[in-house]
Amino acid sequence: MSKYIYADNAATTQLDPDAFEAMKEFFIDAYGNPSQPYSFSRKAKKALKDSREIIANCINAEPDEIYFTSGGTESDNWALKGFSINQNRKGIIVSPIEHHAVINAVKSLESDGFNVNFLKVTTEGIVLPSFLESVIDADTGIVSVMLANNEIGSIQPVKELAQIAHNSGSVFHTDAVQAVGHLNIDVKDLQVDMLSASAHKFNGPKGIGFLYIKEGTSLQTFMDGGAQERRLRAGTENVPSIVGMAIALKKNCEQIEKVTYKLRRMESAFLDVLEKAGIDYRRNGSGNSIPGIINISIKRANGEMLLHRLDLKHIYISTGSACDSQNTQVSHVIKAINVPEEYSEGTIRISFGKNNDYLDAENMANTIVKIID
Numbered sequence: 001m002s003k004y005i006y007a008d009n010a011a012t013t014q015l016d017p018d019a020f021e022a023m024k025e026f027f028i029d030a031y032g033n034p035s036q037p038y039s040f041s042r043k044a045k046k047a048l049k050d051s052r053e054i055i056a057n058c059i060n061a062e063p064d065e066i067y068f069t070s071g072g073t074e075s076d077n078w079a080l081k082g083f084s085i086n087q088n089r090k091g092i093i094v095s096p097i098e099h100h101a102v103i104n105a106v107k108s109l110e111s112d113g114f115n116v117n118f119l120k121v122t123t124e125g126i127v128l129p130s131f132l133e134s135v136i137d138a139d140t141g142i143v144s145v146m147l148a149n150n151e152i153g154s155i156q157p158v159k160e161l162a163q164i165a166h167n168s169g170s171v172f173h174t175d176a177v178q179a180v181g182h183l184n185i186d187v188k189d190l191q192v193d194m195l196s197a198s199a200h201k202f203n204g205p206k207g208i209g210f211l212y213i214k215e216g217t218s219l220q221t222f223m224d225g226g227a228q229e230r231r232l233r234a235g236t237e238n239v240p241s242i243v244g245m246a247i248a249l250k251k252n253c254e255q256i257e258k259v260t261y262k263l264r265r266m267e268s269a270f271l272d273v274l275e276k277a278g279i280d281y282r283r284n285g286s287g288n289s290i291p292g293i294i295n296i297s298i299k300r301a302n303g304e305m306l307l308h309r310l311d312l313k314h315i316y317i318s319t320g321s322a323c324d325s326q327n328t329q330v331s332h333v334i335k336a337i338n339v340p341e342e343y344s345e346g347t348i349r350i351s352f353g354k355n356n357d358y359l360d361a362e363n364m365a366n367t368i369v370k371i372i373d
């Protein structure tokens with residue numbers, strides 16, 4: 001068995017070595033400020049332009065529709081607050097299983113006088129189009145539903161939801177932090193107006209991400225200052241991280257089919273061991289989910305205890321939301337999908353990534369069976 005098994009890729013991923021290599025040059029040699037006109041900055045300026053194009057290509061956007069941010073949290077906050085702030089329409093609709101970057105952003109808008117409506121979800125964690133149709137009205141300014149959930153992996157019918165939002169004259173944002181680099185994404189086909197992404201979820205560096213803003217969508221400036229990011233998000237660009245993000249995304253996108261195939265087989269290998277051992281568990285989420293995410297609730301088990309026992313064996317998984325690991329309560333996602341009480345406390349999330357292998361899946365499952373026994 002390898003020294004450790006890291007199976008918490010929905011929390012963060014290992015930096016891709018090619019991305020790391022590509023970044024180095026922009027720390028040490030080509031470190032010029034891309035806004036400067038002299039030749040020393042030319043390389044950095046070109047790298048910025050190329051990276052924007054690579055990223056745009058990966059999601060079928062135009063390069064000018066990509067705005068670099070510090071990650072998923074910033075992108076979500078900017079999309080929701082930057083859009084709502086000057087709107088006459090005061091209604092905001094989100095799903096109840098959004099990441100806290102969305103939930104807390106809309107709560108903050110609520111305290112500023114906006115009306116926030118939380119949609120229903122099915123027990124599989126899906127927002128059915130009819131759920132949105134029944135609550136959207138002429139006061140709805142923005143609808144935000146994530147492309148894929150970070151805890152249970154469920155993929156939402158975003159295209160249908162975006163169409164409903166548009167029919168009502170509303171704008172549609174999707175938090176695609178767990179989806180970008182793992183699913184084929186075409187923003188034109190999805191018809192979304194804004195889409196959030198974060199590099200460290202797709203083997204890029206931490207602290208960098210982007211917000212896709214469809215041309216013509218009006219957003220308040222995120223930060224005032226220089227003219228960077230078409231005057232909407234000031235501050236000298238993080239060139240090394242932007243370069244690393246683009247390389248990692250391109251590589252992941254080229255490998256999606258291959259990696260998906262491997263991850264699905266690992267999911268089966270893991271679950272087969274639990275089945276054979278007769279563990280009483282339920283798998284949370286829907287049949288259509290992000291490859292590699294297995295969220296299970298084990299009857300009368302304790303997820304927290306399992307996490308710590310696995311930690312002692314150098315196996316790393318998560319219980320509730322990774323970004324909320326201080327919280328020992330059952331997560332808002334598990335509550336929203338109504339996991340029965342005798343199961344909910346025994347919830348764990350395993351999220352395999354491209355660097356895991358089948359043996360990891362089997363070894364982990366066998367260790368879990370031993371602990372449960």
Ligand code: PLP
Pocket residue numbers: 010011070071072073074076099101146148149150175177178198199207209322323
């Ligand atoms: N949205 C989702 C769905 C996430 O999973 C996360 C991180 O876990 C975020 C937003 C926040 O992203 P970042 O860590 O880049 O701020």
